[in-house]
Amino acid sequence: MNRYPRWKYLIILAALVMSILYATPNLFGEVPAVQVSPISSVTQVDQGLMDKVVGVLDKAGIAYNGVLADQTGVKVRLADTTIQLQAKDALQQVFGANYTVALNLLPATPSWMRSIGALPMYLGLDLRGGVHFLMQVDMRAALNKQLDRQTNDVRNQLRDAKVPLAGIVRDDQSLVVRFRDAETRAQGQDVLRKGLREMTVREIDATRLALTPTETGLKSFQDQALKQNVLTLRNRINELGVAEPVIQQQGADRVVVQLPGVQDTAKAKDILGRTASLEIRMVDEENMNATSLAQAARGLVPPGADYYEGGRDGQPLLVKKQIVLTGEDISNASAGFDGRTNEPAVHITLDTRGARIFSQVTRNSVGKRMAIILVEKGKGEVVTAPVIRQQIDGGQVQITGTMTTKDASDVALLLRAGALAAPMEIIEERTIGPSLGAENIEKGLHSVLWGFMAIAVFMSFYYKRIGVYSVLALGFNVLLLVALLSIIQATLTLPGIAAIALTIGMAIDANVLINERVREELRAGQSPQAAIHAGYSHAFRTILDTNITTLIAGVALFIYGSGPVRGFAVVLCLGILTSMFSAVLGSRALVNLTYGRMRKIDHLSI
């Protein structure tokens, strides 16, 4: 009665071999590496790039232990951190412009293991150190900005249709368009209804129309704003040189950013948190007189204009609300120096659309001034307001103002990385220093180890041979759990390690239940063989019930838990599942192997 068919042993053996194979990579640790990845997602990582990286290292005389290329970039394994820094510097010089050169850690797993997908668990930020940000997108502000942009469309469409217009103002979340009379209003209504698909046009009274974004228009706009923000963040992070950043959309208006191993958190926050965008607008020349400026300084800004007190050169300005160009039309930006004056400058290349508009505007406004405004955190700053000397074709623009070389390179970086479609705010931050991460791993491992040891010693004494089997089954459980977590490439966090420790403490329950039951059956006068059989079969139902209730708690934690708690829940749930297998099947297999073939057991060691 206590024999397993051969296939059951084979299944257990297969599970054991697989779990050893897939759990082992976690023992190898990590080696320092340098990663070279293209900034633009269009650039392919190919053999050519790999050869070039190898060439640079060979030329610099830097020894490396292996080079591999994957979708993200070319990674070079190096012997230690000193060589790692040398390699980074050497590569940075050559690849600096169009590639990110970042320090990284790569698993030191042998390549044959990697080829079958046996990889170590991914360590969470609390174990490896790094920064985690949760950012909230301010959709309201984004929508306002979008509405401002749409005033241009409205204006252009009415102008093209030759419908005279008295004015447009933004009123909360809609645009109010004013006409001279009812007749033009009716004409305008027709034009706008046809032209603006994503807005509903409604008449307020005889001369005014209200334009409100439609439900679908609003949704698609929000989607786009979020996507654009994610893209922008990705670009900015590439500039920072982080090896494996995680940038993910969360919910309708949030973005999660995780930067493992980042040391300079201040810089990271600064670059991420900036919402700089560039606006090119015309200076309101008609009102640029002493009276208007003085009034504006007191808050009486002329309609259709914005007042900027003291730009970088200290001159107050009145600037038209209408935006000529935004940062979105910029295809590249770099810091440099003005050819003649040798002042720090930012060189901007506009895309075709931007170049066309710019050329048109400069042609029509020769002799007038144009303000280049850097908008950051909702506040604009006039970088410079040069006089347009001639029409500028070809989309090459140079901005000079009162700025240092550092300012110039910062502005260039922000412009190059693109503007955020909507301002964002950091609503959650977790920064873990690298030393704390290493400490957390050590402490977590000690907890697991000592917990296991204590249980192992007790079980072996208390239940003797069967107790030893229980301990072996418990070890099998840990192995299975670690292997499973490695296979699914789960992120291991400190609460996750705590869950492993807790699982060890709870998984033994199944074996205690079984062993107690077997003893009870023996006491009741059953033969050892019958006692084993009855013990396992009676206990199984209880084990199932207790595990399912714990599993319910684990699942609830997984559904509603966030961040570290979710990691805890994953390990807890998987641990319950693996323990069912190891504690019941694993220990039974050992018992069956020893006792199952005996005709008569004189003494059951329990």
Place this chain on the structure above:
Amino acid sequence: MEIFHFKRDIPCMSWSKVTIIISLVTFLLSVFFLTTRGLHLSVEFTGGTLVEVHFEQTLPASHVQDILVEHGFPEPSVQNFGTSADMIIRLALKDGMSSAQLSEDVIATLRAADPGVQLRRVEFIGPQVGEELVHDGLKAMLLVAVGIVAYLTFRFEWRFAVAAIISNFHDLTIVLGFFAFFQWEFSLTVLAAVLSILGYSVNETVVVFDRARENFRKYKKASTAEILNNAITTTMSRTVITHGCTEAAVLSMFFFGGPSLHYFALALTIGIVFGIYSSIFVSCPLVMWMGADRSHFVKTDQPAKSADTRP
């Protein structure tokens, strides 16, 4: 080796009035402390900034606090964390002050006092996130409760499910009561511990109930109290050993897991102790008083098998 071997059943059910009163008093005390003192919630729930720093030299926490107050940081609270050189600084939320800046400013300020100061960890939680965490925590609790009641009703009977969930929440309240009384910090990891207690402490109840169900089928003439006493006694050894083992793992976290797992392990310890108590002295009497008896199991299930005829 055997520690527990009872010749006769322990008459737990005859003590039920006393034990229920003890439970009730502990429970009410917990509720009292929860309402008067409240939980000392971590920044994760309240929102705010937490900065963990490591100093080269040992500085008194009060001194660090003075420095921070002097520089106008919003309501700083400084505590030693683990060792005297490690400190946790908590700052309240303040409108218009960005988190990004705040932690950097703290470090810059402290660097003036000790140039070797090291930033170990920063946590900033905005007010909206904190609120969500509280809501999600409550939702998770509700889901666990409903799930367990549904499962136990399906596997046993509604009286058992109700008794289990009441004793479960009794444990939960007492754990929270301890946190309120001692003003231990209630963090997200502690919440995880508390929710696993919900799942874990019901185990004990399930084991006893499982045995009771078996006994109902086996012993035709025994009273409910006798059945429950027998179920408790026969599973006593398992109870103590299992929880002893779990506790060993938890204590290992308590001693070796460092300060981050300290309260996590503490919550589990209290939960385990009261889990044992309540499954024997709370849920069993409740089942008895709600009138569970043989007919609830024997009628609906198949007739007793040959193996179950043993007295």
